[in-house]
Amino acid sequence: MNRNTVVRGITAAAVAFGGLAVATTGVANAGTPAPCTASELTATAGDGQQGQDPLFRQLVVEFKAKDGVHCQLKGLPGELTFYKDGKPIPVTPKVKDADRAQVIDVRGIDTATLIVDIPKDGAPVTPTDEVSFTLPSANADVIRLPYTAGVAETPTISPVIGPTG
CATH class of the missing domain: 1.20.5 (Single alpha-helices involved in coiled-coils or other helix-helix interfaces)
Structure with missing residues (x-):
């Protein structure tokens, strides 16, 4: 050689x-990806599975990362507020399964989901037209979405779950 x-x-x-x-x-x-910010996500609100429990309505919020974004959500949303005509409707939510909070990677076609159970029976339903909350992450960004189903008694929130793709 x-x-x-x-x-x-x-x-x-x-x-x-x-x-x-x-x-x-x-x-x-x-x-590790950074905690999600409001500008990195597309959030949508809708009604959940109505047949699961006849005593509750579900507000389901889905988070999808915008193109090219990879970030994380974890835990519970903060400062849950419902609105009618721009005026806040005070509620203090109950918390369910806080100890089951997991870090959820949000990217590509995967989405993270937040579920708020709202009692149907009991106190009269107060009409709503919006809901807001801080992101379930280390960021304090506020998400504000249309929500017209109303709120009666104290809603129950659970940690964000996912991913679903």
């Missing part, structure tokens, strides 16, 4: 190793 062949072999190995090092570094630096 001549000297040129050995040098070329070492150079090729160094380039290959260097490429592997760059690829590995890229993966290592990717790290």
